[in-house]
Amino acid sequence: MKALKAMATINEEGQLTLDHPLLNDKNSRVEVIVLIPEATDPTQSEILSDFRQAWHEAMTGQTIPVSQLWDGIEDD
Structure with a gap:
């Protein structure tokens, strides 16, 4: 058996339409194995927005030194 990956849309009748x-x-x-994203999975636009924000912060010097990242976190 070989595997192919394809994107599809589920219509109102529950049928798949391949892109x-x-x-x-x-x-x-x-x-057919259907993988449905969880509601908590970020969308592409959310990921892009987060990246733009992080890039802006990096370019404007709004960063935290690596040495301070773990300050205040206790070992379990």
Whole structure:
């Protein structure tokens, strides 16, 4: 068995629509595993926004020395 990765959308009837057609092994049955992102997973726009904020802070000197990162954290 070989694996292919494809993105798809679940419609209101619960059916999958692939973003792009699969070009291999037409007219054959397949096994499908659906991975649904958790609500807490960040979106691409959230990741990009966080990166921009971090880049701005780095470029404007709003940083913390590495030596201070663990200050106040107790060993368990």
